[in-house]
Amino acid sequence: FLFSLKRNKDGYFIRKVLERGNYYLGKTKNYDQFDLEVDYVKTFLNEKNLNICIDIGGHKGNYSKELLKAFRIKHLIIFEPSYENYKFLKTQFGDNNVRLENLAVSSISGNETFYHHNQNSSLSSLHLRNIFENEKNVESYEVEVVSLQEYLKKNQINEIIDLIKIDIEGNEYEAIKGLGSAIKMVKVIQFEFGSTFVDTKIPFFEFWTLLTQNGFEIYRMGPINLFNVNSYSVQDEFIEYSNFIAVNKKYI
Secondary structure: HHHHHHHOOOOHHHHHHHHHHHOOOOOOOOOHHHHHHHHHHHHHOOEEEEEEEEEEEOOOOOHHHHHHHOOOOEEEEEOOOOOHHHHHHHOOOOOOOOOHHHHHHHOEEEEEEEEEEOOOOHHEOOOOHHHOOOOOOOOEEEEEEEEEHHHHHHOOOOEEEEEEEEEEOOOHHHHHHHHHHHHEEEEEEEEEEEEEHHHHHHOOHHHHHHHHHEEEEEEEEEEOOOOEOOOOHHHHOOOOEEEEEEEEEOOO
């Protein structure tokens, strides 16, 4: 074993061991397993009937479809700033309990530039990402942006929110921050943390501080089980890809 490590000058063997370990810790390259994500949500929302769920970054609707399979949801709100994806979502959801919003979500309402990747729209973002440099498949256009606190107030939503899922390529922190005092009304927040935060320069520490100060307990999703992030560590600043669930201890 030691001999093989000495010959492993480029670190290939060690990198592979670390990659495998990180995978089981929920620190890995993006794996979209929406059914697994929703199963983890069910760990904390174990009742069948939910009142209000919000999907921020609806994309093609796959996550919301899994939610609707798992729960009977009275009100499901899906935010999607990409007009192309929004048009597609309209063909997928026709039920009265689903509201589609062609809006981006951030900490402040207004208008911002949206960078849409024509070949892989899941990479689209409010942020001009480093990977977009010299990328011919990216176009930009202005979109309307809303903070959740303002949206909830405008639409007179003052009930407990069962779940907010956020996957918006680097703007997750701003979306949570934009809840303001309404964060106290939310039971569960699912969010992504990954390489997009190299562009936004927002560390995981900001998420951990904001959520724990508001009474949330944080878990990182692994492929087999959840890991309780009960204290902050620089090792949590893993910028490849991680998915988290924050649970409001007031309700769960």
